[in-house]
Amino acid sequence: MKPTPLLMTAPPVIRRLRLGPGRRIAAISDVHGQLDYLKGLLAKCALGDGDVLIFVGDLLEKGPDSLGTLRYVMELSRRREVYAVCGNCDFWQNFCDLPDDPEQDAFYLRYLVGRNRGWGDGLIAQMLREQGIAISPAMDLAAAKAAVRDHYGPELDFLRALPHIIETEDYVFVHGGYVPEKGAFACMKLDRYRDVAKPHEKWTVVGHWPLVLYHEDITDARPIIDRDLKLVSIDGGCVLKDDGQLNAFFLPDMTWIGYDGFPTARVKTAQAESPRHWYIRHGDNAVKILSEGEEFCRVRHLRTGYEMDVPVDHILTRDGDRATVNDVTDYRLPLEAGDRISVVRKTSRGYMCKKDGISGWYDGQLED
Numbered sequence: 001m002k003p004t005p006l007l008m009t010a011p012p013v014i015r016r017l018r019l020g021p022g023r024r025i026a027a028i029s030d031v032h033g034q035l036d037y038l039k040g041l042l043a044k045c046a047l048g049d050g051d052v053l054i055f056v057g058d059l060l061e062k063g064p065d066s067l068g069t070l071r072y073v074m075e076l077s078r079r080r081e082v083y084a085v086c087g088n089c090d091f092w093q094n095f096c097d098l099p100d101d102p103e104q105d106a107f108y109l110r111y112l113v114g115r116n117r118g119w120g121d122g123l124i125a126q127m128l129r130e131q132g133i134a135i136s137p138a139m140d141l142a143a144a145k146a147a148v149r150d151h152y153g154p155e156l157d158f159l160r161a162l163p164h165i166i167e168t169e170d171y172v173f174v175h176g177g178y179v180p181e182k183g184a185f186a187c188m189k190l191d192r193y194r195d196v197a198k199p200h201e202k203w204t205v206v207g208h209w210p211l212v213l214y215h216e217d218i219t220d221a222r223p224i225i226d227r228d229l230k231l232v233s234i235d236g237g238c239v240l241k242d243d244g245q246l247n248a249f250f251l252p253d254m255t256w257i258g259y260d261g262f263p264t265a266r267v268k269t270a271q272a273e274s275p276r277h278w279y280i281r282h283g284d285n286a287v288k289i290l291s292e293g294e295e296f297c298r299v300r301h302l303r304t305g306y307e308m309d310v311p312v313d314h315i316l317t318r319d320g321d322r323a324t325v326n327d328v329t330d331y332r333l334p335l336e337a338g339d340r341i342s343v344v345r346k347t348s349r350g351y352m353c354k355k356d357g358i359s360g361w362y363d364g365q366l367e368d
């Protein structure tokens with residue numbers, strides 16, 4: 001989402017909360033419009049009346065239902081104690097609030113017509129469609145802004161009120177990273193914050209950077225608790241990763257619950273962990289195709305030389321024998337008979353599955 005020059009330099013809005021000693025907090029980040037995951041996760045969490053729910057940014061965009069997610073969170077905040085910080089995908093009030101500017105308007109038009117670069121309709125597009133306004137290169141953007149302003153006052157007010165940082169007696173919540181001196185936008189969008197973070201006096205909870213991207217050889221979406229940095233990173237990659245999940249992180253307990261929408265089954269026979277494995281991921285996914293079958297192809301990861309078989313539908317782009325692949329691993333999960341796993345997909349060579357936030361393969365039988 002395009003930041004304005006003002007947003008690049010403005011200091012972050014910090015909301016300070018006095019929650020009282022010992023309050024239990026559930027932190028959830030990066031819902032990205034995946035409303036069914038949010039509902040599934042909250043059902044699994046079974047929050048108590050006294051628990052505080054804090055959304056750590058990126059409620060919106062990329063997933064199927066940004067408008068529904070926003071309305072659901074607004075409704076939830078009428079029923080229980082809910083707070084949210086703004087993520088780099090959330091500040092859509094700017095669509096209505098900013099003075100007309102040809103460059104900004106060109107961006108909005110590209111976003112609407114291109115369906116958020118292929119992710120699908122985001123918040124503003126959903127609002128316009130709900131109002132029966134057609135989205136096209138020739139559309140009247142001023143009229144579209146007026147329609148959103150007229151019909152979505154409460155939604156826009158909710159977004160306008162979001163701080164960039166929430167600070168309680170004991171914790172800090174910020175979407176990208178805690179860098180107030182660098183301004184609001186940097187706090188919302190700081191990629192790989194854990195690599196540059198400095199220890200802070202209070203424990204800090206962040207989202208934004210999918211956890212799996214912090215690992216090289218394994219696809220691991222579990223929250224990372226870094227005790228040296230006093231930093232917790234919780235983005236399970238829901239929507240962004242095919243096998244991503246939505247995490248809720250609990251304070252002060254430092255425990256978590258993850259939710260993905262996949263069916264579960266029980267492992268019938270134990271299997272050992274693969275001695276070697278690799279995870280080819282977004283941003284480092286250039287491969288050479290070595291051989292091709294109907295269901296799998298053999299690839300060599302260009303940077304590391306690592307070879308593995310990947311399902312053919314994981315090929316994203318190709319040019320001769322050079323290709324890029326969607327996130328994929330050849331990790332064989334260590335499993336015991338009776339373990340419950342999420343089944344991502346079935347292939348002739350076994351199941352792509354997940355156990356406790358880690359993705360991998362299981363080649364045995366499953367039972368309900």
Ligand SMILES: [Mn+2]
Pocket residue numbers: 058087088089175188207208209
């Ligand atoms: Mn983000």
